[in-house]
Amino acid sequence: MRHILAGLLLCATHSLAAQPVLRFSVAESWSMPLIRLEGDQPVEGILYDLMQAAAREAGVRPEYHVMARLRLQQAMEGGDIDVRCYVATQWLIDRPGDYIWSVPLIHQRDLLVSHPGDPPRLNPEQVPAQAIGTVLGYSYPSLDSLFSAGRLRREDSRNQQLALQKLRAGRYQYAVSNQLSLNWFNRQLPPEQRLRPQKVLEEQTLGCMVRSDPGVPTQALLRALVRLKESGEIERILQRYASPDASAGVVSGSGQ
Incomplete structure (x- = not known):
């Protein structure tokens, strides 16, 4: 029996190694x-x-x-x-x-995200000049003109979860997040504490x-x-x- 099992294991290992x-x-x-x-x-x-x-x-x-x-x-x-x-x-x-x-x-949808109690804003242009939570290496074409004009400043984090954690901790008032990550982040919070999607920026x-x-x-x-x-x-x-x-x-x- 042990010989049979050893043979089957050898065949499985060989098959895996043969896969491209x-x-x-x-x-x-x-x-x-x-x-x-x-x-x-x-x-x-x-x-x-x-x-x-x-x-x-x-x-x-x-x-x-x-x-x-x-x-x-x-x-x-x-x-x-x-x-x-x-x-x-x-x-x-x-x-x-x-x-x-x-x-x-x-x-995928990229969203402008704020604290739960913040009033809704129709457009990013209505956001007062300030830093906004972003992810290092990510591009945000709809905000490029505001970054170039100095109206908004990027505050980059290593990943999306850290950007949302900083938003919740009050490091800044707004951040950009994809909807999948925002939903995942919010699932662990009671409804009254969940970060609020303000505007769809990109799809x-x-x-x-x-x-x-x-x-x-x-x-x-x-x-x-x-x-x-x-x-x-x-x-x-x-x-x-x-x-x-x-x-x-x-x-x-x-x-x-």
Whole structure:
């Protein structure tokens, strides 16, 4: 019996080693519900579940490379990563020609967020001159003119959760947050203490970019992402990390 089990284990190990490896990028600035890191490796979160599911569906072994968000473009241009997920076309300074876009996977909204008791403001232009909570390396096109004019000043945090924690602690009056992170942050607070979404600043459709190279199973992964989208698996992953009242308090507005 022990010989049989040893043989099965050997076969499973050989099969895993024979799978092609895909190098997925992970931005240090991601926090829950997008991803949680332990020992410089992802262990849970929306993007971790998505990348794990895509790798299984495509029959590849994922390898995660954690790096600063500002290094992602350089890593793509140097061919140091094979897959970059959670990215929008407008976030790229230059689009590397040797990467292929996946189907749209996640719709995201970036919100202007304030303390729970603050009165609503119709536009960021109505915010008095002050510092505003932002994330290092993130771009906010709808606020660029206000930053350039000195009306608003960026106060960067290492990730989105820290930016929201500073807002709640009173370090500044407003911050910018994606809706997924805001819902996750608010789920642990009683309703009267939850941070308040004031305005939709941007809306983006996010997907993955896969390196087009003979040594990379590019089409296998792209087809896997299509199947995950069409089967509803991505929506199930999103719901797994959604709070019961995730839609409560969401303001309306137009994106870019």
